[in-house]
Amino acid sequence: MYRGAAIRTSVMKKRSRKEIILIALGGNALIKKGEKGTAEEQFRNLKTPISQIARLSKDYKIIITHGNGPQVGNLLLQQECCTSVPKLPLEILVAQTQGQIGYMIESTLDSELMALGADAQKPLVSLISYVVVDEKDPAFLKPSKPIGPVYRKEEISTLPYPTIKTEKGYRRVVASPRPITIVEKKEIISLVENGFIVICCGGGGIPVIRYGRTFSGVDAVIDKDLSSAKLAEEVGADIFIIATDVEGVALRYGKPDQEFLRTINTQEAMEYLSDGYFPPGSMGPKIEAAIAFLEKGGKRAFITSIRSIEAAVKGLTGTEIISSNSIQ
Amino acid sequence: MYRGAAIRTSVMKKRSRKEIILIALGGNALIKKGEKGTAEEQFRNLKTPISQIARLSKDYKIIITHGNGPQVGNLLLQQECCTSVPKLPLEILVAQTQGQIGYMIESTLDSELMALGADAQKPLVSLISYVVVDEKDPAFLKPSKPIGPVYRKEEISTLPYPTIKTEKGYRRVVASPRPITIVEKKEIISLVENGFIVICCGGGGIPVIRYGRTFSGVDAVIDKDLSSAKLAEEVGADIFIIATDVEGVALRYGKPDQEFLRTINTQEAMEYLSDGYFPPGSMGPKIEAAIAFLEKGGKRAFITSIRSIEAAVKGLTGTEIISSNSIQ
Numbered sequence: 001m002y003r004g005a006a007i008r009t010s011v012m013k014k015r016s017r018k019e020i021i022l023i024a025l026g027g028n029a030l031i032k033k034g035e036k037g038t039a040e041e042q043f044r045n046l047k048t049p050i051s052q053i054a055r056l057s058k059d060y061k062i063i064i065t066h067g068n069g070p071q072v073g074n075l076l077l078q079q080e081c082c083t084s085v086p087k088l089p090l091e092i093l094v095a096q097t098q099g100q101i102g103y104m105i106e107s108t109l110d111s112e113l114m115a116l117g118a119d120a121q122k123p124l125v126s127l128i129s130y131v132v133v134d135e136k137d138p139a140f141l142k143p144s145k146p147i148g149p150v151y152r153k154e155e156i157s158t159l160p161y162p163t164i165k166t167e168k169g170y171r172r173v174v175a176s177p178r179p180i181t182i183v184e185k186k187e188i189i190s191l192v193e194n195g196f197i198v199i200c201c202g203g204g205g206i207p208v209i210r211y212g213r214t215f216s217g218v219d220a221v222i223d224k225d226l227s228s229a230k231l232a233e234e235v236g237a238d239i240f241i242i243a244t245d246v247e248g249v250a251l252r253y254g255k256p257d258q259e260f261l262r263t264i265n266t267q268e269a270m271e272y273l274s275d276g277y278f279p280p281g282s283m284g285p286k287i288e289a290a291i292a293f294l295e296k297g298g299k300r301a302f303i304t305s306i307r308s309i310e311a312a313v314k315g316l317t318g319t320e321i322i323s324s325n326s327i328q
Numbered sequence: 329m330y331r332g333a334a335i336r337t338s339v340m341k342k343r344s345r346k347e348i349i350l351i352a353l354g355g356n357a358l359i360k361k362g363e364k365g366t367a368e369e370q371f372r373n374l375k376t377p378i379s380q381i382a383r384l385s386k387d388y389k390i391i392i393t394h395g396n397g398p399q400v401g402n403l404l405l406q407q408e409c410c411t412s413v414p415k416l417p418l419e420i421l422v423a424q425t426q427g428q429i430g431y432m433i434e435s436t437l438d439s440e441l442m443a444l445g446a447d448a449q450k451p452l453v454s455l456i457s458y459v460v461v462d463e464k465d466p467a468f469l470k471p472s473k474p475i476g477p478v479y480r481k482e483e484i485s486t487l488p489y490p491t492i493k494t495e496k497g498y499r500r501v502v503a504s505p506r507p508i509t510i511v512e513k514k515e516i517i518s519l520v521e522n523g524f525i526v527i528c529c530g531g532g533g534i535p536v537i538r539y540g541r542t543f544s545g546v547d548a549v550i551d552k553d554l555s556s557a558k559l560a561e562e563v564g565a566d567i568f569i570i571a572t573d574v575e576g577v578a579l580r581y582g583k584p585d586q587e588f589l590r591t592i593n594t595q596e597a598m599e600y601l602s603d604g605y606f607p608p609g610s611m612g613p614k615i616e617a618a619i620a621f622l623e624k625g626g627k628r629a630f631i632t633s634i635r636s637i638e639a640a641v642k643g644l645t646g647t648e649i650i651s652s653n654s655i656q
Contacts, residue, residue: 038414074413075424078403081410085402086366092428096403099427100420102456103534110511111542123515128430128454183438187451187524194518206431214439 019238019299020061020192021313024228024289025049026244027067029306030101033245037070039104046108049243052310054112057122061192063237064105065228068097068203072221076148076172090147090174091206091217095128098202102126105199123196130183131205131227133220137177145221146171161219175220177207179227183215185234192235201227229289233296240293240301241312242286247305248319249287251277260319266291267324290321298323347566347627348389348520349641352556352617353377354572355395357634358429361573365398367432374436377571380638382440385450389520391565392433393556396425396531400549404476404500418475418502419534419545423456426530430454433527451524458511459533459555461548465505473549474499489547503548505535507555511543513562520563529555557617561624568621568629569640570614575633576647577615579605588647594619595652618649626651 029049031037053062075093079085106126113120143162150169151159164173182188182205191198204222208215225242232240251259251272264272269287278284283303290301304311304318312318357377359365381390403421407413416424434454441448471490478497479487492501510516510529519526532550536543553570560568579587579600592600597615606612611631618629632639632646640646 036414039416039420075406077413078406078410081412082406082408084409085405086364088367088428092367092431095427095431096424097427099423099425099430099456100416102427103420103423103458106456107458107536107543107545114541123518125453125512125515125519126456128427128434130431130435184453187453190451190522190524191453191519194522196515196518208435213442215435217435 018059018061020063020235021056021239021241022063022065022228022232022235022237023049023053023241023243023309024225025064025066025105026242026306027069028245029066029243030104031070037074042104043108046104047112049306049309050105050108051112054109054116054120056310056313057113057197058116058120060239061195062197063188063192063231063235064109064197064199065201065224065231066101066105066199066203067224068094068101071097071100072203073148080149089217090219090221091208094203094206094221098126098128098206101202102128102199109197109199123194124199125191125196126199127184127188127191129188129200129202129205130208130215130217131201131222131230132180132183132210132215133177133207133218133222134180135209135218137175139175139177140220143173143175145174145176147174147221148172175218176223177220179205179222179230182227182231182234183208185231188231189235201231204228223285223289225285225289226292229293232293232298236297237293238299239313240290240298241309242289242301242303243306243309244286244303245305247308247317249278249283249303249321253283263320263322265322265324266294269321287321294321294323346387346389348391348563349384349567349569350391350393350556350560350563350565351377351381351569351571351637352553353392353394353433354570354634355397356573357394357571358432359398365402370432371436374432375440377634377637378433378436379440382437382444382448384638384641385441385525386444386448388567389523390525391516391520391559391563392437392525392527393529393552393559394429394433394527394531395552396422396429399425399428400531401476408477417545418547418549419536422531422534422549426454426456426534429530430456430527437525437527451522452527453519453524454527455512455516455519457516457528457530457533458536458543458545459529459550459558460508460511460538460543461505461535461546461550462508463537463546465503467503467505468548471501471503473502473504475502475549476500503546504551505548507533507550507558510555510559510562511536513559516559517563529559532556551613551617553613553617554620557621560621560626564625565621566627567641568618568626569637570617570629570631571634571637572614572631573633575636575645577606577611577631577649581611591648591650593650593652594622597649615649622649622651 030042163170204224204227207220301321302312358370532552532555535548629649630640
C-alpha cells in the first residue's frame with residue numbers, strides 16, 4: 001500500500017498536463033458473438049475501439065489493456081488436438097496471446113494514427129506483462145475459472161488437472177487469484193511519461209509467484225479488469241474505462257424492468273454488488289475493479305461499450321462510477 | 329540510407345558513456361538438438377546466455393533479439409492438427425512466439441538480475457516488433473524458406489500454399505525478404521537511452537508491407553540475423569554479437585581440415601562468402617549480417633556460441649569480424 005502511494009506521488013510530481021486514461025478492452029473488441037475468430041474478423045473489429053483511442057490520444061496519455069479469453073481458449077484446444085508437440089503451461093499460452101493481440105492492437109493503432117496525419121504520430125509499444133499473485137490466495141484452494149475445451153464425462157478422469165461441470169459440459173478449471181502488483185509498472189510509468197502509448201497486461205497479465213529472487217509462472221488466470229484497475233492505480237491513471245459489450249451498467253439486466261444506471265457512487269455500487277445485482281463472471285468484477293480504482297485515488301471510472309469509449313469520456317453515455325468520498 | 333544516418337547521429341549525440349551491445353540469440357538458446365521443446369527445457373537452456381547477459385548489463389546497454397524457428401513450427405503443426413479453430417496467418421504466429429519467447433527471456437533475465445543484487449536491477453521490456461519488407465523484394469517471386477510440418481507427396485496438392493521438397497519431405501515454403509526498417513526503432517532507441525534492457529525483433533520480426541497509410545502483414549519470414557543487423561544499425565549499436573551453436577566461424581566446417589577463424593575482415597568475409605564457404609541456410613546470413621552492420625558504421629561484430637558470449641566480448645574466443653576500412 002505504502003509502495004503504491006509512493007509511486008503515485010512521484011508520478012503526480014513528474015506528470016505533465018495531459019491526463020492518463022487506461023482503457024481495458026473486453027473480448028468483444030476482437031471477437032464478437034457468433035464469430036469464430038479469424039484474423040480478418042479480429043482486425044476488422046478492432047477498428048471500432050482503436051479509431052476512437054487514436055483520436056483520444058490527442059488529448060490524453062493512453063494505456064490499453066485487453067482480454068484474451070477466446071484466443072487462449074483456441075491455443076488450449078490446439079494443444080489438445082496435437083500430440084506431437086509438447087504441451088505448454090497456461091502462463092506461456094497467455095504470453096503467446098499477449099504477442100498476438102498486442103501486435104493486432106499496435107498495428108491497427110499505427111494505421112489509425114497514420115490516417116490522422118503526421119501530428120497524430122506517437123511512439124507505441126506492446127509490452128509483455130506479468131503480474132504477481134499470492135500463492136496463499138484462497139482462489140488456489142478453490143479454482144473456479146473454466147478455460148479451454150469442453151470434455152465428455154468419461155474423459156475427465158484421464159486429465160492431469162481439475163475440471164468442473166459447466167452448462168456446456170466439463171471444462172478444466174483454474175484459480176483466479178487477485179493481482180498484487182504489475183511487475184513492469186515502473187517501465188510502464190516511464191513510457192507513459194515519455195509520451196508512449198502502451199499496450200500491456202493482456203489477458204490480465206501472466207500470473208507469477210515470487211519465490212525469493214525468482215518469478216515462477218503459475219497455472220491461473222487473473223481477471224483482466226482487476227489487473228487493469230491495479231495497473232491504473234500503480235501508474236497513477238486519472239481515468240479508467242472498462243469497454244465491454246453493453247452500453248453501461250444496469251440493474252435486472254435483460255429483464256422487462258431493467259434499469260440503466262448513468263451514475264452510481266462507490267457506496268451504492270458496493271451495496272448492489274453485495275445484494276447480488278451483478279453476476280460474478282460478468283459485471284461483478286468490472287464493478288469491483290472500478291471501485292478499487294476509485295478507492296485508491298483514481299478520478300473517474302466508466303463502464304461502457306466498445307462503440308462508445310469516446311462518448312463516455314465526454315459524459316454522453318455509459319455508466320460513470322464516482323467515489324462516495326467526493327460527494328459532499 | 330540518409331534516414332539511418334540521421335538517426336545514428338542523433339543517437340551518438342544523446343548517448344551516455346556506456347556502449348550498446350545487441351545480442352542475437354540463436355534457436356539453440358531455447359531448444360537444443362534432440363529436445364522436443366518443453367517449457368522446462370526452454371527455461372533451463374536460457375539460463376546459459378541470460379546469466380552472461382545479466383552480468384554484461386553492468387557495463388553495457390543491452391538489446392536482445394532471438395530466433396523462433398522451432399516455436400513457430402510447433403504452432404503451425406498445432407494449427408494443422410486442429411480443424412475446429414480458425415487457422416491464423418503466419419504473421420500472427422510470429423507475434424505469438426514473440427510473446428512466448430519474450431516472456432521467457434524477460435522472466436529469466438529478471439531472476440538473473442535479482443540474483444546479482446539490488447545494484448544490478450534495470451528496467452526490462454519485451455516488445456512486439458514488426459519489420460517493413462519491400463513487396464517488390466525478389467524473394468517473393470521465389471519463396472525459399474521451408475517452415476512448419478512435413479507433408480507426404482499426395483497431400484501437397486490439397487494445400488493452399490506452395491511447397492518444396494526437402495530432405496525430410498515436402499514442406500510449406502515462404503519468402504524470406506530483406507528487412508528494410510524496424511517499425512519500432514525510435515521506441516527502442518528511446519528505451520535504450522533511458523537505461524532499459526530491450527528484448528525485441530523476435531523471429532526476425534513480424535514482416536509487414538506498408539501500403540500508403542497502413543501496415544499489412546505478409547506470409548514471409550525475415551532472417552533474424554539480418555533483422556538484428558538492421559536494428560543494430562538503426563539504433564546505433566556499438567557491438568553486435570550473433571550467438572549460435574558453434575564456437576565461431578570455420579572454413580570447411582566439420583571436415584578434417586577445418587580451420588577456425590579468430591578474426592577476419594569484411595573484405596575476406598565477402599570473398600569467402602562468394603566462394604561458397606558459408607552455407608546459405610546457416611553461417612551465410614550470419615556473415616552477411618555482420619558485414620552489413622560493420623559497413624553501416626558498427627564498431628565490433630562477433631559470431632560465437634551461446635556459452636561464450638561474455639568471453640567473446642572480452643576477446644577470448646569466437647570470431648571477430650572487423651571492418652576492412654578500419655585496417656590501415
